[in-house]
Amino acid sequence: MHTIHRTIEQVFRAEGGRIRASLIGAVRDFDLAEECVQDAFIKALETWPDRGMPDNPGAWITRVARNRAVDRVRRRGRFEARRDALAALAALDAVVGAPEELTVLRDDLLRLMFTCCHPALNRQAQVGLTLHTLCGLTTDEIARAFLVPKTTLQQRLVRAKRKIGKAGIPYRVPPDDLLPERVGSVRTTVYLIFNEGYAATSGDAPIRAELCDEGIRLGRLLTELPGADAETEGLLALMLLIDARRDARVDAEGEPVLLRDQDRSRWRQDALDEGRARVEAALRRGAVGPYQLQAAIQAVHADAASTETTDWTQIAGLYDVLARVQPSPVVRLNQAVAVAMARGPAEGLARIDALLAEGALARYHLAHSARADLLRRLARVDEAVVAYGKALQLASHDADRRFLAARLAELGAGHEA
Amino acid sequence: MQYLLLIYDNPAEYAANYDTPEKQQAHMAGYFQLNAELKEAGAMLGGEALEPVTTATTVRVRGGESLHTDGPFAETREHLGGFYFIDVENLDEALKWAAKIPAAQHGCVEVRPVMLIPGDK
Numbered sequence: 058m059h060t061i062h063r064t065i066e067q068v069f070r071a072e073g074g075r076i077r078a079s080l081i082g083a084v085r086d087f088d089l090a091e092e093c094v095q096d097a098f099i100k101a102l103e104t105w106p107d108r109g110m111p112d113n114p115g116a117w118i119t120r121v122a123r124n125r126a127v128d129r130v131r132r133r134g135r136f137e138a139r140r141d142a143l144a145a146l147a148a149l150d151a152v153v154g155a156p157e158e159l160t161v162l163r164d165d166l167l168r169l170m171f172t173c174c175h176p177a178l179n180r181q182a183q184v185g186l187t188l189h190t191l192c193g194l195t196t197d198e199i200a201r202a203f204l205v206p207k208t209t210l211q212q213r214l215v216r217a218k219r220k221i222g223k224a225g226i227p228y229r230v231p232p233d234d235l236l237p238e239r240v241g242s243v244r245t246t247v248y249l250i251f252n253e254g255y256a257a258t259s260g261d262a263p264i265r266a267e268l269c270d271e272g273i274r275l276g277r278l279l280t281e282l283p284g285a286d287a288e289t290e291g292l293l294a295l296m297l298l299i300d301a302r303r304d305a306r307v308d309a310e311g312e313p314v315l316l317r318d319q320d321r322s323r324w325r326q327d328a329l330d331e332g333r334a335r336v337e338a339a340l341r342r343g344a345v346g347p348y349q350l351q352a353a354i355q356a357v358h359a360d361a362a363s364t365e366t367t368d369w370t371q372i373a374g375l376y377d378v379l380a381r382v383q384p385s386p387v388v389r390l391n392q393a394v395a396v397a398m399a400r401g402p403a404e405g406l407a408r409i410d411a412l413l414a415e416g417a418l419a420r421y422h423l424a425h426s427a428r429a430d431l432l433r434r435l436a437r438v439d440e441a442v443v444a445y446g447k448a449l450q451l452a453s454h455d456a457d458r459r460f461l462a463a464r465l466a467e468l469g470a471g472h473e474a
Numbered sequence: 475m476q477y478l479l480l481i482y483d484n485p486a487e488y489a490a491n492y493d494t495p496e497k498q499q500a501h502m503a504g505y506f507q508l509n510a511e512l513k514e515a516g517a518m519l520g521g522e523a524l525e526p527v528t529t530a531t532t533v534r535v536r537g538g539e540s541l542h543t544d545g546p547f548a549e550t551r552e553h554l555g556g557f558y559f560i561d562v563e564n565l566d567e568a569l570k571w572a573a574k575i576p577a578a579q580h581g582c583v584e585v586r587p588v589m590l591i592p593g594d595k
Binding site for chain 1: 475564565566569585587
């Protein structure tokens with residue numbers, strides 16, 4: 058009994074996004090589509106345990122959800138504009154179970170993706186709506202992943218869905234003149250989802266892994282957009298290359314492991330290979346952008362057996378270009394660290410000191426811990442202790458604090474933080 | 475769909491930006507051009523510029539009595555200076571027209587869908 062319930066959940070997780078996308082496409086109503094998918098889920102729970110699984114569960118759910126939608130639209134059609142109802146019914150006719158034509162499915166998902174990531178919605182709403190409608194995550198899961206109260210998240214989704222309908226946000230892949238800008242917005246949202254899964258040091262691990270998976274899945278979908286540009290390829294490559302290290306970047310106790318200490322045999326080769334191939338293909342197209350450059354940097358790491366044998370000169374060179382197209386303080390900090398690895402700690406330190414003097418990174422713990430690391434390598438131990446202490450003061454996550462405290466202990470300095 | 479494009483402007487900034495008759499004329503020419511384009515596209519339902527807020531009077535009816543206040547309710551730096559009323563396909567179209575309003579270069583434009591009252595049409 059429990060196993061069939063689990064199976065039903067899995068089927069809905071896997072198929073829900075597709076079915077929701079095609080229903081939303083037909084009826085242009087997020088809530089109605091969601092309710093019909095929910096109804097189909099309940100009907101599956103009622104009938105499958107007795108009668109057994111249907112041969113094609115995806116097609117079964119699609120049919121039940123579609124029929125439900127037809128009922129609802131017919132009933133609504135008696136009160137509302139008949140023309141809209143007839144258009145919705147005609148569109149629902151075209152919604153078939155588990156479409157043979159994969160492009161139909163892909164187009165529906167892409168349209169929904171651009172609608173959920175429309176720039177008239179704020180970024181948090183875009184993230185929440187994308188995860189909920191396209192990826193089928195529950196509001197509970199999304200709230201846990203982003204550490205927001207569930208009611209806040211629900212309000213955000215309700216508001217966003219209402220705005221899509223009332224403000225006339227179109228359900229479509231944007232026309233050519235809007236496309237470059239809109240794809241950029243979708244990429245930002247996708248990377249935000251991935252990054253929350255990858256970089257967050259709080260929130261529970263299974264949900265974070267799921268965010269990484271969904272980020273990659275959405276990135277892959279975006280590369281299937283006809284005429285997808287090099288930066289979209291770059292984004293997918295970047296996520297694949299970073300995610301390949303997933304198993305190696307946390308130790309048995311769940312503590313983060315630095316790149317230089319990771320067991321590189323645990324990096325997933327298939328993901329590295331695909332990421333490498335995609336970034337190389339993207340770079341050959343000659344429209345270089347920040348995602349491709351970051352992916353190229355990750356690919357250089359992936360090529361090396363250890364930190365010592367890493368081609369830091371090439372990484373520093375890539376950071377030079379990245380800092381030109383995206384001169385943010387954090388990029389310049391990473392550039393300084395790469396320069397330190399390529400040309401010695403003294404030159405890197407000079408760059409970090411200059412960056413800190415500008416003020417933007419003064420309260421960023423990673424700037425101080427990078428500085429401390431270079432001071433340590435220059436045998437300026439007293440200054441290193443002060444810099445690690447400063448980093449420890451500013452770090453808010455427990456894992457970061459434990460890491461910094463361990464570095465301080467290595468230098469023979471206790472701390473009172 | 476119908477949208478109201480509400481044009482908010484900062485009078486002090488406007489005065490600083492358009493400090494010669496030539497610049498003011500160029501600014502107005504931008505509006506004439508936009509008006510022509512909106513009509514050409516069949517999107518124009520209406521649009522007006524408003525006299526400055528110093529000419530405004532605010533009315534409230536409380537307990538059956540009309541209360542009049544000189545000026546607008548809130549002390550904001552940006553004031554409603556005019557509007558367009560347009561009919562276009564969707565929000566993307568409305569946003570495109572809003573971006574063409576000269577005041578969007580220094581002030582801002584609020585794009586508001588017009589409410590559809592069921593049974594009204």
